[in-house]
Structure formats: structure tokens, C-alpha cells
Amino acid sequence: MVLVVTVMMLFSVVAAACSSGNGGNTEGGNAGSGASGGANNAAGGEEKTQEKATFTIFNGAGAAKDVNTNETTIGKLLEDQTGVNFKLENLVGDLNTKIGTMIASNKYPDAAIDEVLGAGAFIDLTDLIEQHGPNIKRVYGPYFNQMKAEDGKIYFLPFSNVVGEYNPDPNINQGAFWVQRRVLKEAGYPQIKTMDEYFKLIEDYVAKHPDEDLTGFVSLTHDWRFFATTNPPMHLMGYPxxxxxxxxxxxxxxxxxxxxxxxxxWLQKLSELNAKGLFDKASFVDNYDQYLAKLTSGKVLGFFDYGWQIGNAQNVLKDAAKKDPAKDDFVYFPLPVTFDGEKDQYLDPPGFVKNRGIGITVSAKDPARIVQYFDNLLKEENQILKSWGIKGETYEVDENGRFYRTAEQIAKIDEAFREEFGFKYYDWNWPNYGTNSTLADGNAYAPGLQPEVFQMSLTEADKTILDKYGVRTYAELFAAPDERPWFPAWGIPKEQGSEPQMYETKKTELTRKYFPKLVLASPAEFESVWAEYMGEFGKLDTAGYEKFMTDEIKKLVEQAK
Incomplete structure (x- = not known):
């Protein structure tokens, strides 16, 4: 399942003593209600200067170095406005162990939402939003009823709310079967629609390059990201x-x-690949960083994953290709593969994920000030700052008010610049407009979804391979998503310790145990291992879980009418 398990939850641990800097207006945003020093009163009255403060965010899904937000351009501008800095901490080691330690010690900079809610560690944000959150109400107001827990309280702010009109993504940030561009080029850019065609393509390329020490296919299994190995059957059947x-x-x-x-x-195909020496056995022991390192090595020909999850690796490859066009061969290309050429549904339909987000724990020393920071961040000028940057430096505006980036700006915004400027750290794991949102003036919230920027960001190699497939965007390779009013089903909350939650836990333990056995088994042994797996799986209350999910989905369908 694709749960961004602790995507990012918030906890305050430190309040530092230092005189507050009263930030003036910047190109990223103006000081307004709750902005200057984070100190306007609830009625919007006279501002009061506050001392600077540092709070801590733990990101259980991050693949970035620890950093203070005020060490980035965006974070410093926001600190000038509010007096608040955040220390960003990323997961090291096992997520569940980290969560358990936090709950046992009752000391939170952070943890996974389900477990932390169950421990009573998140505070109710309802009154704080009413007092200090005019922009939170503007952005999240249409979703408040969906955001409420069963007790009627709001414990966290989700990340997927659409503001304005829904704007489709020309890139592939969701699921796909990816393959190096050189593999397609050598094969004459064939139309690859089925699973067997995809793996035959890889097998043929490896056979023609026996001395290059190539890896045909890898799969990500580390920690909660195990869904990258368990999800493909769903997509191969033509489901989102x-x-x-x-x-x-x-x-x-x-x-x-x-x-x-x-x-x-699906698993039988991986077992066959393994028997042919085309599957990387280390897939079942590598951690996430090792997986990304292999993707950037130039040796891995293909894999299944979600674009948002392999973005760091893909960015590194694209940056290298900008400097040396010959290295474009190693950039990965997304394919909408299904079992037998069925209509694919890799692209997500519009949806609202209500069981993941950013919340404040009972350890917070000053929850009101944190909410004020969030509210200030949600001003449209600051949403432009965190997404587009600074006018004249990272984007321009034409005579019609359309945002765009010059070729020089696009070239300089590489992975190193994204870290220094703060785009990487303010990307998604904050209260924000959902990626598919539009700004009040009609511009796309996300630069990559602005047609002018997408087309300008394409290299000649990008244009060439897209032209070979008769499209102008990567999304055009994939079928348009069908409307699904419940989407996504994985966002349906399950109370900690409930039967549905325990079912998912037991199911995950079972798949973690048997999937490696099935893939690494010889083709002759596969059936007996599968029979053993099915025997164990039959002990789970699958019927009860399916009834729970069906009932919840039907409720969502009714609510959408």
C-alpha cells in the first residue's frame, strides 16, 4: 500500500531565546495578519514583537540531510516574517522502532499519525485554527468535514487539498514501469504495452550487452516503501x-x-527473471539510499516505482544529462504497462487524502505560534515563494501575467540549487496548496504543471523521445484517469488496534516473509511456495477487511453526490 507512512508530522521541542527580527516585505511575501514575528493578535490588532523560536519537524519519509529551514533562502524569508525557524530531522534506521521509542518515552519531535493519534499525542487544532488561521480556513475550509476525526476534532492538516481549478500533471509523478532511454532507442522506440513486452525488451538488451555488468530489474522493498513491490499487480490489472x-x-x-x-x-515473472539472472537479489536487503544509488549508477535498466519516490535519482540523472547530453541514455522513461494491454489507470484521479498530514504534538511549547507560521505559509504570496521562488531570480511574469522560467533559470535549478534555495525542503510536507492547484490569477501552483515551464524544461533529448511516441507530454502516454469519488481507498482511516488495521499489519508481515521466498525460488519450486503462502493467507479475515473497505468506500461515494 502506498502510505507515505509518516510523511511529515510536526512537534515542537525547542524555543530559543534571541531578539526577534521584524522582517519587512520581500518578493516572496508581505507581512500581514500573523506574519510579522508571528505575533498579530487573533482580531488582527496591533503587532507585538516576539523572540525568535526554533521548532523541530521529524520527516519519517525523507531522503534528505538534516537542516534548519533558515539555512535556505525560502526558510530565511519566512523566518524574517515570523521569527520562526524549523529544524528538519529525517529518519535514520527503522521507522517503527523510532515511533515506538517516541511513544514509550512520551517525547515527540514526531511519529506516524496512526500510532501517535492512538497514543493521544496530537493536539486538537480546531480552536487554534479559529483563532489564528484565516488562511488555513481559506485553503482547508471545503475539506474540514472530511478532516475531522470520529470525535469531531481536527488533529492534522493534509497535503492533497486542491485550491482553485484542478490542473493535470504533464509529468509522471505516480506509478509506472520505468526503463532507461537507451534501451528504447536501441530497440527502435517500440510501443510497449504488456508486461511480457516490457521484460522481453530488457532481456534482449542485456543479451546484446553481456560485458557491461547490467542489472535487468530492481525492486524497492525497504521499510514502509515495500509497497513498490506489492502494488504492481493492481496496476498491471488496470487499476489506480x-x-x-x-x-x-x-x-x-x-x-x-x-x-x-x-x-x-507478477511474482512468478520476477521468479523467472531471477532464474535468468536479470533480477537484483539485493532488492530484498537494500535500503532506500542504496536503491537510489543503483538507479543513478547507469547499470539498472528497469524497475517499477512512483515518480515522486524516485525523483531524487531522476533529478541527478537529468542534471548529468544537461551537462553531457550523451548521458541522457541513462535517464528513465515511464511506460503504462499492463498484463495484456488493458486500459491503464496509473494516473491518479482527483482525490483527497485525509489520513496523512502535519500535526502538532503535546510536546509543543507554543502551538499557537506554530499555527501562525502555518497560516502565514498559506498566504498565496508565500505559496508562490515556496513553489515558484522569487520573481526575477527563479521565475518571470510575461505581459499577460503568465508565470514562466527562462532557459537560464531552468538550467540553474538543479538538485544542489533546490537544496540551497529551499525548494527541496518546502516541496510537499507542509500545509500547502495541493500540487494540482491553480493560483488566483490562473497560473499553475506547481511550476512543472505550467505548460510554458514544462515545454521550456524539456531538453532536445526529451523532445526527441516524446516525438518518437507522438506526444508532447509524458502524461499523454497514459490513459486519462476515470473519476473515482472515493479515491484513494488507502486514505481511509483505520483506528489503531482495530481489526482492519491489524489485518493490514498481519498481511504486510506475511508478504514480507513470503515474497522474497517466491521471487528467489526456482521456477520448479514456485508452486509449492505459493501453496504454502496461500495456506497462511487463508488464516486472515480477508472477508471482514473487504467488507469494512467496501462499506467505507460506499460512504465516500454517497458523500460525493
């Missing part, structure tokens, strides 16, 4: 990412697929 289940479009019945014929077919 609903997590643990596929959902019938007519009856709204939810069915698990972890023990389905589709999963068997």
Missing part, C-alpha cells in the same frame, strides 16, 4: 493506486489482491 484493494467501478466492492492470480502472475 487504491492501496490494499481494487474497487469495482459499478458496485464499489473492494477486493484485496495480495493473494490473487494477478499477484501470483
Amino acid at each position: 493506486n487504491d492501496g490494499e484493494v481494487t474497487v469495482d467501478m459499478n458496485t464499489f466492492e473492494a477486493k484485496t489482491y495480495s493473494a490473487s492470480d494477478a499477484t501470483k502472475r
